[in-house]
Amino acid sequence: MMQWHRLRFPIKLTFAIVLSLLVGFHFNLETPRWAVMTACIVAGGTAFAAGGDPFSGALRYRGMLRIIGTFLGCFAALVIMIATIRAPVVMLLLCCLWAGFCVWLSSLIKIENSYALGLAGYTALIIVVSVDANGSVLLAPQFAVERCSEIIIGIVCAILADMLFSPRSIKQDIDREIDTLLVDQYKLMQLCVARADREEVDKVWTGLVRRTSALNGMRSNLMMESSRWQKIDRRMRALNTLSLTLITQAAETFLIQNSRKEYVPSQFHIFFDKPVQNIGDMHKRMKIMRRVITSSGSKNTPVTIQNWVVAATRYLLLLKGIHTNSSISRIEQEVLDEEPVVKMRSAESRHAVINGVRTFVATAVGSLFWLWTGWNSGSGVVVMLAVITALAMRMPNPLMMAKDFLYGMTVAIPLGSLYYVVIMPSTQQSMLLLCIALGVMAFIGGILIQRRQIGTLGALVGTINILTLDNPMTFNISTFLDNALGQAIGCFLALMVILLIRDKSKARTGRILLNRFMYAAVSAMTTNQARRRENHLPVLYHQLFMLLNMFPGDINKYRIALTLIIGHQRLRNAEIPVNADLSAYHKQLRHTADRVIAARSDARRLHYFLRLLAELDIYQQKLRDYEAPLSVTEPVHRLALMLKKYQNTLVQI
Template structure:
């Protein structure tokens, strides 16, 4: 019961504390502090689907402070430069908002909030000052807005600290145990060469859970700097988990053509079921002795690699749970290969997001200036907020609908408070707190259930109540503000519907071609390049592919096969000579041209050229007497690229 009520109480406390501080210090517009507390606490909980973990509120709060300061500086710069040209000033603010949304779409989701906020903060400041005819007070307005927002953020963080913040550490401890057990079960399936669909379901689930565990690591670091050692171990554990998936699936693929690949003794070993980590720990001890006794020639390389990765996983697992000092053996594991980060594949998607924001706000600004519409400033604010924040969400249309539904509820709810309840509480701060506290508490219950429209209704109601100091009850101004908000939400939804995001197919093709490039680029004798760890970046893009095309198992199989090819070729003992080194460079150049080609005809031309070069490369490997561990994966890669040529080019 306490778990379910903890967040509503936390949200209510944050909102009421911001309200009391705002009125106590006679802030000009205390509603900004109240709204900030609501957005920071409520938005985090809505995204988490419940009471957020400790540290998440602080992280979101810091991002909001950073974004607000950047937005205020941008607003002041634009106003100083174009104070005599209102149209140019507003259009520059719209361009700034579009630029911030474009840039936020290219960085990590957890950090994009600051850039989105910086974009619409500048526009809100300029629109609000222009609507009130007080452009010369811009510096004062910017300082007041920053101060009120910081007060709201501090209130939200204080509420989170007081009402039992929920640590993610116990969830991580359970997740790493369950992940290893399921990794073992996947290896059992692959060694036994079980049903293909069952194997696909198992490895896709493990990819999702490994990605989720890496996200938990981020939350753990938000919680406290005390977890630095656990963070280092979890980073390495992420790579080890991906390695286990790769080696298990490669074992399955090799057995498609070589059923005798796994010797009988290993089949017998993996037939025994496991229940927990302790069982796996015992099995690994026995398995290491079996591998040592059998020798490397009689042990499949994928099985040997899997056992090694699982042993290192067990070593780090204990340290994560205890957060103890890092031993020398662990240090060797942690100081492994440098992790490579890949650039975003969503360049077109980011461009469409920026265009949506710029077009929506620019058209709204021009119409507002031309018509002199009194509700225009409120509509402009909602246009900027929704188009800036919704674009980075997995489903922007759903977030726009959430705000629109919320505003439909906010109008009657706000009217009840503004016209009936709040005038009756003017003589008592206690009654005012009770009225707003009841609304915040009920809203908190619905927000943590992700009830659509709830967050928009709560934020919209607080905004149209104005909460100025002193309070005045101008019904026409209230209706004007409420109507502007609702129309702004509708226009934002209309923009998202009209400017379609057609980048899905292009992003999917880019991702698959990047997997192809990584496999081709792994054919190198450069030791520095061979030491680079591409697995986390490759699986991150595989996870993106899973989200873009849910249920399309064929695309996932192609991507996984290319990742497996990358890992095998990276470890292959390729003969070292100048002829092969020069040809490796040529292969990488051709594969890169496939990705960067501007038309389907050019893309197909370079892809066919790549296939021809791979055929020549195989002849060179035979000429230089390369071992089977090199020729087999190259042949497998060439056959796979030829087989799925249409999918890789046209998706």
């Protein structure tokens, strides 16, 4: 039997669609279906991405992105039409170029913000195509204003529905996750100290990396809810770094344990043998551990365990403030201000170019074919090409999203025919019956959407689109068939574009990510205090998470990346001798490592990589000459050996 909370989203979606329909007809909007479609897309798309009823704030945030994208697209459409009003072909091609540019740019920014740019790209094309289809360019300003106003109405209805039907706060989920995450960090350290099976440790490492990334995403959702969570947001940013530090220190403990006997003294083996069940047990274990470290002395305590205990203690300090949302204390402030976080550069530049080219080529060819043939369904084909290539390209699996649209639009033809030919003509004289008819479809669609049933969202949106819902209502079968066929054919052609214009940038992106890990480890060899204080962990683990998603079954790439992250952290804290000779050589190492990343051919990349290996050998000799301690020479030697071992992977992935 379905639980009642599973019905909350279908009711919310039904309310948003019916309310937008009522408002659209009440104010005599020219095309109220845009308001209905917007409410459906904003509410349904957010739930489909969340796999259920979205958390509070997520729907509002998506609505704001849609408003921004719509206004930007309308403005771009008006500028293009004013500049090229006497050249329809140039006008359409410029709109296609604008759509491609927006998709390219959206592929380089954060995925949660990319929706606005993708929408801005295809909104301009929709307006120009619709005006051309109606045969009056003078209607463009009116058309843009109507689209903006109707979309705002749809978004307001979706947000109102979200507010009325008990929005789900993510705060309780965060409170539970931060507790269990620390307990599982302790269990990982237990496995590493006990020299557990490598595959078991890899599985736990991977799980903790994914959960830490998910927790950081929860922070973004929490900030969408309300500005009163600002203090928690600051704490969770620091907590993200601490969680990654715990993973790194545990992983390094495991690597050293397997290469050096008796790295962890017996008293720490005894300590980590005892299980921990909850956060209360963690408080007790950390108190005992701090006493053990104090009594043993720092020289008798492995540096990785000492760093792990420091990070876990700070984690517990911030955890209490996240639970209570209390004022930030002086001690917490010191933890929050400790290290500036480095921002990440996108590694998907080639992928972004391919995405932009796909959108431009698909829409340009579709537009030229439509102008040449004058096909009635051509405008619908161009619109669907723009929508799918703009939205699907930023998804992890664009092909699957294109298939989802195609399946949905195929289902929309018989479903829309039933409504258009039988149900809606019978309810034309009654707004109540029309609302009930659309409400039943929305409710059933809402149940399937939160289950992520493939094709459901496309079928719901496609059906609403081909029903036209004009004011006043007219039932022209030929217009209906043109719209339905245009949608389906447009989806099929978009799928063909994705299949024909192959994205071969996956291997290149993976190589760039691995080389960036290498560069991070090399650049950690510095005596510049400002550079040493920079916190690279969030960026490095974000790139590691990307690597996991791109190559989910390749555990070797994961191990290489994790080992390089460990090397970066160890070298960052190493006591490198301070002198002009080493400082100058650090600059030379960074320059060579940067050339490895920037090289455009395998031959040049191999040349600079071999030069880097030779320079690392010279650097190790310099460290011996300057009598650097083991804490410096050991990680440098380990880094050089690893780069030699995985040379083929780093150069010719």
